[in-house]
Amino acid sequence: QKxxxxxxxxxxxxxxxxxxxNCTYSDRGSQSFFWxxxxxxxxxxxxxxxYSNGDKEDGRFTAQLNKASQYVSLLxxxxxxxxxxxxxxxxxxxxxxxxxxxxxxxxxxxxxx
Amino acid sequence: GAVVSQHPSRVICKSGTSVKIECRSLxxxxxxxxxxxxxxxxxxxxxxxxxxxxxxxxxxGVEKDKFLINHASLTLSTLTVTSAHPEDSSFYICSASGAGxxxxxxxxxxxxxxxxxxx
Numbered sequence: 001q002k003x004x005x006x007x008x009x010x011x012x013x014x015x016x017x018x019x020x021x022n023c024t025y026s027d028r029g030s031q032s033f034f035w036x037x038x039x040x041x042x043x044x045x046x047x048x049x050x051y052s053n054g055d056k057e058d059g060r061f062t063a064q065l066n067k068a069s070q071y072v073s074l075l076x077x078x079x080x081x082x083x084x085x086x087x088x089x090x091x092x093x094x095x096x097x098x099x100x101x102x103x104x105x106x107x108x109x110x111x112x113x
Numbered sequence: 114g115a116v117v118s119q120h121p122s123r124v125i126c127k128s129g130t131s132v133k134i135e136c137r138s139l140x141x142x143x144x145x146x147x148x149x150x151x152x153x154x155x156x157x158x159x160x161x162x163x164x165x166x167x168x169x170x171x172x173x174g175v176e177k178d179k180f181l182i183n184h185a186s187l188t189l190s191t192l193t194v195t196s197a198h199p200e201d202s203s204f205y206i207c208s209a210s211g212a213g214x215x216x217x218x219x220x221x222x223x224x225x226x227x228x229x230x231x232x
Contacts, residue, residue, distance in 0.1 A: 032219045043206045043226040044157070049217065088157070092219055101147075101221055105156045 003027060004091050006104035013111055019076040021107050023089030026070070032092040033065055035074045037085045038106065044088055048074060079111045115141045115212035119224035126197055126231055133193045134227045136207030142187035144211030147221060148180075151204045163190055187211075197231040204228050 005024050013019040021035075032051055036044035048063040050056045050072065056063045062075040072091075076083055089104040116139040126132050136146060148160045148169075161182050163169035169182035181193040190209075194201055205228075208221040 034220065036223075041204075043204075043223040046220055046222060049220055090221075100159060100162065103157050 003102045004089055004104040006089050006107045008105060009108035010110050011107055013079050013109065015079055015081060015111055015113050017079055019079045019083065019109055019111070021074040021087050021109065023072045023104055024070055025072070025091045027091065027093045028070060030091045030093045033063070033072045034090040034101070035063060036088040036090060038088060039085045081111050081113060084109060084111045115209070115222045117207065117209050117222045117224040119207055119227050121227060122225060123228045124230070126229070128198055128231055129196055131193055131195045132197055132229060133191055134205055136190045136192070136209070136224050138188045138209045141212040143209035144187070144218070145209070146184055146190040147208045148182060148190075148192050149206045149208065151206060157206070194229065197229070199231045202229055202231045
């Protein structure tokens with residue numbers, strides 16, 4: 001079992017709709033959770049971090065964390081063509097800034113006009 | 114968010130030569146820097162983790178004599194690909210953490226990456 005699992009997609013969503021991206025992780029002791037966006041040929045960009053159970057909203061993005069189910073998701077409201085990218089779920093199990101991030105393989109999101 | 118730069122953005126070199134890539138945290142002191150490699154349409158692969166002033170920790174399968182990492186200061190880390198071969202051609206990306214307080218210091222900010230082509 002992979003440590004961080006994501007559906008590779010592609011996930012196709014019409015413009016203006018809500019895109020829902022899901023991620024599960026295997027280490028129950030994981031403490032920190034991140035969503036990165038990566039455009040083709042570019043490096044990843046941090047868009048959300050979440051540390052506690054529940055929802056965290058930032059503009060059109062909402063991250064949801066359920067530690068009991070070992071599940072983290074990202075919702076993108078009012079999807080735009082510019083949201084088309086690969087979204088990487090990432091998890092840290094440790095308690096320091098030197099702890100390794102474990103990345104999922106990413107979900108490719110395509111927003112169709 | 115915190116800003117990380119990389120230089121050069123693109124480099125082409127001949128087989129057998131060495132290439133140095135610089136990674137800088139521009140507006141924060143990075144306690145830890147990470148080096149990744151990414152082949153086309155594949156996931157990020159962590160190569161090594163480095164802390165300022167100490168030796169880098171390499172991931173299994175990564176040759177430390179081939180990929181030399183120096184983390185000389187809290188804002189600069191370098192990766193030198195020694196005796197490069199065509200199979201080393203890839204997208205090399207650094208990241209840095211330590212920008213915030215408490216758990217936000219765990220957030221990794223990525224540089225723009227360096228595309229290496231070895232001919």
